Amino acid sequence: MSIINKPAEMVKREYELQEPIAVAVEKYATFIASTPDHVVNSALKMVLWRDADFRRWRKQQQTPSDKKDDHAAGKAARA
Numbered sequence: 001m002s003i004i005n006k007p008a009e010m011v012k013r014e015y016e017l018q019e020p021i022a023v024a025v026e027k028y029a030t031f032i033a034s035t036p037d038h039v040v041n042s043a044l045k046m047v048l049w050r051d052a053d054f055r056r057w058r059k060q061q062q063t064p065s066d067k068k069d070d071h072a073a074g075k076a077a078r079a
Helices: 019-031 036-050 052-061 064-078
Strands: none
Touching (some): 019 036, 036 052
16 A cells, blocks of 8 residues: 555535635635645645544444545545
8 A cells, every 4th residue: 555645536616705714715825825725625624524523423424435435534634
């Protein structure tokens, strides 16, 4: 097994953000010399993977093959 995994597949979605949040995302992306997409992905990973109630709920919803995928995603979120 390789040490470095290939990047996750990117999926295009459309969401609306409140104006001050959209501006903050763009400014943060500039601050870290990255893209707004990267900022949004990173912020959502931090929030979603650290929410204990959400993790418990997801475990209740999962099939055995989903659990393997989530373990890898959780490791990536902590990195």
